[in-house]
Amino acid sequence: MAREQARLFLPGFALYSVGVVQxxxxxxxxxxxxxxxxxxQYEIREVARAMADFVxxxxxxxxxxxxxxxxxxx
Structure with a gap:
């Protein structure tokens, strides 16, 4: 398991964040x-797909x- 995926199981890391990008x-x-x-990476592809759907x-x-x-x- 990759580190960035393993972090999801640690307390405080399995939270969603909201941000603004420009x-x-x-x-x-x-x-x-x-x-x-x-x-x-799969997760960033999902974010990019959502951004592409917006653009x-x-x-x-x-x-x-x-x-x-x-x-x-x-």
């Missing part, structure tokens, strides 16, 4: 390109270009 679109897409990759309807043209770019670089 990205510009370029860095958000860079973050998503790294964290949506198949070799990324997709706000910037549909940019999202399509991002998906096409990822297709050709993978």
């Amino acid at each position: 990205f510009d679109l370029r860095n958000l897409l860079h973050f998503l390109s790294l964290r949506l990759a198949p070799d990324a 997709q309807p706000l910037f549909p043209w940019t999202w399509e270009a991002f998906l096409q770019f990822r297709q050709y670089t993978a």
